[in-house]
Amino acid sequence: MSLRRLLRPLLAATLLCTGVAVQAQVSMMLPANPGGGWDSTGRQSMQAMNEAGIYTGTVSFTNRGGAGGTIGLAEFQRQAGKPDALAVFGAITVGSISMNKSPIDLSKFKPVARLTAEHIVLAVKADSPYKNLADFVEALKANPGGMPVGGGSAGGVDHIALALLAQQGGVPVSKLNYIPQAGGADTVTGIVNGTLKGGLSGISEFQQFAESGRIRILAVTSAERMKGAPEIPTFKEAGFDVEIANWRGVLGSIDMPEDNHREWVERFTKLSESKEWHAVMERLGWEPYFLPGEAFGEFIKAESERINGILVDAGLVK
Template identity: 45%
Template sequence: MTFLTRFCSAVVAALMPLAAVLADPAIVMAPGGAGGGYDAAARVPLQVMQETGIFTDGSQVTNKGGAGGTIGLAEFVRTAKGNDNAIMSIGSILVGAIILNKSPVSLDDVTPLVRLTDDAGAVAVPADSPFKTVKDLTAALAKNPGATPVGGGSIGGVDHVTAALLAKAAGLDPRKINYVPYTGGAEMITALAGGQLKAAISGLSELKPYADQGRLRIIAVTSEQRLPGVDAPTLKESGLDVVIGNWRGIVGAPGMSDKGRKMWLDRFAKMHDTPEWKKALSDHEWTDAYLAGDDFAAFLDQEKVRQTEVLKSVGLVK
């Protein structure tokens, strides 16, 4: 062995541990504010993968909220094309926002990977609110909708649709509801607790921790059945025939290769079967709604049709 050969071998051996450290982190877009639903949907699965050794290269998460997630989607489409290591969290909100905002980019531009969870919604009021039931809230909306601001996520998202369906079921004009959109859950909770909002609609997983702290009260949930650990009736029990939830999932970059798609589908399939993921579902009050690959792509096509019909029915789009 020549000196040069020995030298090169020594250099390679020395660099091998460094190469193991300098792994390629996942490039992750969360199209909403820190602490919100999109953010958790992006970070929690990767945290579980890290804990279980499924994917340990780390992640770089970018939060870019606004317009129901379409601003983050546009940046993801623009910057992540062909990157097998780039993924983005999505949800029911984004499907409606694309339709409402007539977004030039859509979910047709990305690579469907998995639907992971479904998050029941809830209607909350300030802790000291005189509203004890949803009927109290709808009575106030009927009397003076302008003086009864209701907060939630972006215009056209699942929270807005819930508010519109709630109003419609109560015999009110959905277009007269004073709906106040927020890009992040923390900002909305602050406004609700401070009395700037009379009510708020969001995912139960976002609202319940604050209800447990006594900062707000949940007066109804949007699920079919009552939910464990929540002392509140369903909207149907409250006399309003409304059932709606917010599913969330993950898509890959535009032009993701078949190899990259399979890589991520394998990772999520392994993650889904772990006890750590089941614990994460319980901790975040999420319902397991796993759907992968082509089945998820078909579901997204159905969602576009369903949400277009809903938005038309409540007068949000023509």
């Protein structure tokens, strides 16, 4: 037997192990606690990508919650040398960077894809005396400090939505009693046990609790009623001109090679067109909001200016 024939199985095994090692390097930072919107976005998108045959390798997930995603993204920003490192983030992060005076610079990351948008709903306890949004705002106006309202991190989309509602209702934003929560489940717990008079979150995190009768959703921040929940009126229908969405997307690491960046943009573009991903979005009540690569980068820049402008106008950032 020749030396080449003897070495062939060993070479094949070495290449196989090398391939596994490369796949194992794919990692995704989920800068939130398990079970929330960002966690679901990351895990569900990669699962759908696997089912669609777009990327079938292994992915390691890291949950690092807190401060509107800035803790996890700060860790992600410090990472280097991982060509296939990804991170989920969204509109919440933009305001949280300013609110927390975080050193994170979103423009340094590689924009991969904007995936979904989800509008915000305001909910109260099922037996709350506030039957509609006007009732809630009236109570908020009468005693803003005595109306603790929960939601995502300070400066996030939930907080901004409440600030805009307050402005529309003639409530001083500086007097709002907004209490950041670790996740949507914590907000629901606060609403149900009475420590919160109301709470804000995406409908995907509240709908199951509304359907089970634990909470009652008063209104949604979309321009029109949602197809999946036509019974929920909009803020505008209730007389408050507030429209804002929580978008979510994926970033590549700062030092992601250009070839890897292009490949991930292509993969997420294919994902956006796949029936597997559309089934996920329909099941979770997410709206398609796809934007690839550099176009997403331009959106991030414009959205950063818009959200920070709202925070300044609302007195949340000086």
